[in-house]
Amino acid sequence: MTASIPTGLAAPHNRFKLPTSIRRLIRNPLAMVGLFIVLTFIFVGLFAEQISPHDYDLSNLSMARKGPSATHLLGNDEIGRDMLSRLFHGARISLTLSIISVGIGLVTGVLMGVAAGYFGGVVDLIIMGIIDIMLAFPSILLAIVFVAFLGSSLQNAMIAIGVLSIPVYTRLVRSSTLSIKEELFVEAARALGASHLTIVLRHILPNVFAPIIVQSTLQMAVAIQAAAALGFLGLGAPPDVPEWGNMLQKGRNFIFSAPHIVLYPGLATMLVVFGFSLLGDGLRDALDPRLNR
Amino acid sequence: MTKFILRRLLLAIPTLLGVSFLVFASIRLVPGGPAVALAGELATPQMIEQLNRELGLDQPLLIQYVNYLGRMLRFDLGRSIRSGLPVVEEIQTRLPRTLLLAVVSLAVSSVLGITIGVTAATRPNSLFDGGSMIFALLGVSMPIFWSGLMLMIFFAVLLPQWLTSIGFPTGPILPPTGSGTWQHLVMPVTALAANSMAIQARMTRATMLEVLRQDYIRTARAKGQKERIVIYVHALRNAMLPIVTIIGLQFGTLLGGAVLTETVFSWPGIGRLLVDTISFRDYPVIQGTVLTISIGFVLTNLAVDVLYAYLDPRIKYS
Numbered sequence: 001m002t003a004s005i006p007t008g009l010a011a012p013h014n015r016f017k018l019p020t021s022i023r024r025l026i027r028n029p030l031a032m033v034g035l036f037i038v039l040t041f042i043f044v045g046l047f048a049e050q051i052s053p054h055d056y057d058l059s060n061l062s063m064a065r066k067g068p069s070a071t072h073l074l075g076n077d078e079i080g081r082d083m084l085s086r087l088f089h090g091a092r093i094s095l096t097l098s099i100i101s102v103g104i105g106l107v108t109g110v111l112m113g114v115a116a117g118y119f120g121g122v123v124d125l126i127i128m129g130i131i132d133i134m135l136a137f138p139s140i141l142l143a144i145v146f147v148a149f150l151g152s153s154l155q156n157a158m159i160a161i162g163v164l165s166i167p168v169y170t171r172l173v174r175s176s177t178l179s180i181k182e183e184l185f186v187e188a189a190r191a192l193g194a195s196h197l198t199i200v201l202r203h204i205l206p207n208v209f210a211p212i213i214v215q216s217t218l219q220m221a222v223a224i225q226a227a228a229a230l231g232f233l234g235l236g237a238p239p240d241v242p243e244w245g246n247m248l249q250k251g252r253n254f255i256f257s258a259p260h261i262v263l264y265p266g267l268a269t270m271l272v273v274f275g276f277s278l279l280g281d282g283l284r285d286a287l288d289p290r291l292n293r
Numbered sequence: 294m295t296k297f298i299l300r301r302l303l304l305a306i307p308t309l310l311g312v313s314f315l316v317f318a319s320i321r322l323v324p325g326g327p328a329v330a331l332a333g334e335l336a337t338p339q340m341i342e343q344l345n346r347e348l349g350l351d352q353p354l355l356i357q358y359v360n361y362l363g364r365m366l367r368f369d370l371g372r373s374i375r376s377g378l379p380v381v382e383e384i385q386t387r388l389p390r391t392l393l394l395a396v397v398s399l400a401v402s403s404v405l406g407i408t409i410g411v412t413a414a415t416r417p418n419s420l421f422d423g424g425s426m427i428f429a430l431l432g433v434s435m436p437i438f439w440s441g442l443m444l445m446i447f448f449a450v451l452l453p454q455w456l457t458s459i460g461f462p463t464g465p466i467l468p469p470t471g472s473g474t475w476q477h478l479v480m481p482v483t484a485l486a487a488n489s490m491a492i493q494a495r496m497t498r499a500t501m502l503e504v505l506r507q508d509y510i511r512t513a514r515a516k517g518q519k520e521r522i523v524i525y526v527h528a529l530r531n532a533m534l535p536i537v538t539i540i541g542l543q544f545g546t547l548l549g550g551a552v553l554t555e556t557v558f559s560w561p562g563i564g565r566l567l568v569d570t571i572s573f574r575d576y577p578v579i580q581g582t583v584l585t586i587s588i589g590f591v592l593t594n595l596a597v598d599v600l601y602a603y604l605d606p607r608i609k610y611s
Contacts, residue, residue: 266439
């Protein structure tokens with residue numbers, strides 16, 4: 001016996017179409033610029049040790065606050081350490097910090113969003129109540145409070161930044177789950193006796209994959225900026241760690257005599273955030289052409 | 294309308310209670326608990342026990358929270374560990390300065406952001422459109438505190454150097470830090486406004502592009518209406534809803550962003566107070582400032598909701 005499959009069962013909407021999406025992404029020059037910046041950032045982060053021209057921690061007081069030269073392309077910091085090498089190692093810290101914090105936000109936010117959207121009722125009410133409270137704080141303030149009370153460290157900064165991205169994922173996944181769970185293919189899976197876990201893992205999550213990818217790219221930008229802000233306030237990495245926000249905080253005291261110390265870490269932060277934003281926008285346009293303006 | 298406002302106010306109560314609970318609970322996150330936090334790490338067990346009794350920390354958590362709410366309603370947020378002054382008094386002195394910074398920044402960024410957004414939308418894919426949107430994205434990408442530092446370098450070092458070199462010897466063009474005169478406002482406002490202007494410009498462009506595709510715009514043009522009226526009366530008025538929302542939300546963000554800008558420019562606002570007290574572990578002040586900023590944020594969102602309903606007659610009030 002053969003039966004025709006309703007279109008709703010065969011082709012869930014919004015499914016991630018790799019080749020077409022990639023083609024659309026490649027045709028977007030701004031997204032390509034973003035991708036290039038992001039890949040460069042990742043490369044520098046991964047190979048900071050190998051490509052650094054000097055030891056990032058070696059101070060030389062006779063070179064303190066010296067501007068760019070042939071041996072030190074971006075000059076030296078307040079105690080004579082090579083700025084370029086410190087920037088490269090800073091990229092590694094920013095990369096690690098942003099990946100871990102976005103990961104924390106993603107996993108927690110997706111779990112909360114799926115639970116709220118799929119189960120609804122009291123579960124939804126409680127989860128969205130928590131999210132509303134989290135959203136009642138300007139995001140950077142939430143991170144500051146968290147670190148202020150837990151103590152400042154790189155680890156706590158990662159947790160704080162991760163926590164502040166939870167609401168974004170929860171809301172995103174909840175709204176997608178709410179619409180997808182009403183689709184015919186979910187109803188069919190339920191009728192066939194699929195468990196909640198199977199429905200969520202096999203039918204709901206694959207359909208929210210595209211918006212999660214887009215959001216995560218944009219969240220990387222938010223995380224890098226937030227990490228630099230915490231570092232600048234002295235609430236992130238320990239003082240000697242070459243984190244970009246930290247470097248800005250230290251250089252602030254020499255802003256008029258050695259402006260290069262604050263110029264480059266800020267420029268690096270801006271460039272990487274810019275890259276992730278361009279790539280995120282490009283991915284959004286490529287994965288969901290309905291949003292294309 | 295009154296009913297709608299009352300309903301929204303009632304809906305904000307659980308959020309405000311949640312915020313107050315989070316702030317109340319935050320001090321309990323401190324390793325060793327609130328008494329150790331207040332008495333310092335070198336406190337003896339007797340001192341901690343006494344402090345626990347004095348602060349009512351030996352009572353059940355729920356009673357402590359109710360007492361905390363009661364004190365909060367009487368505007369009693371405790372005393373600063375550092376200065377010994379009531380926290381409310383410290384906040385009262387600082388808050389107007391932060392509000393001044395946020396309001397001026399919002400006004401500047403709204404005027405510029407909307408103008409740039411509208412101009413870009415009316416010339417889609419033009420050089421201005423592409424350039425302004427890349428510029429806007431760069432503006433969003435720039436860390437607020439860094440743009441503040443760059444402004445300081447420009448106005449206090451580079452510009453005076455250049456003016457001196459062409460025969461106009463001068464000192465710093467604008468005071469790099471402090472408050473008191475309008476000149477002190479220029480740099481922090483520029484740093485804050487640059488970021489929110491970029492967001493508003495992007496939002497205005499996107500919304501205007503959508504509105505300009507609508508049938509009633511074509512009708513207005515077909516009737517021979519002047520382009521200026523089509524853009525500013527027919528289109529912008531209808532595009533204002535999401536823009537107003539973004540502007541409202543930006544106000545809250547500016548309150549949070551003020552923490553960084555005030556630190557850079559030594560602006561004596563509530564954000565600077567928060568950062569200063571963190572290093573002193575002055576927990577009552579930290580709690581008080583966070584609570585104030587968050588309540589301001591919730592109330593701003595509430596005002597945006599009400600304004601939204603007022604601007605769009607299709608939104609039902611009940």
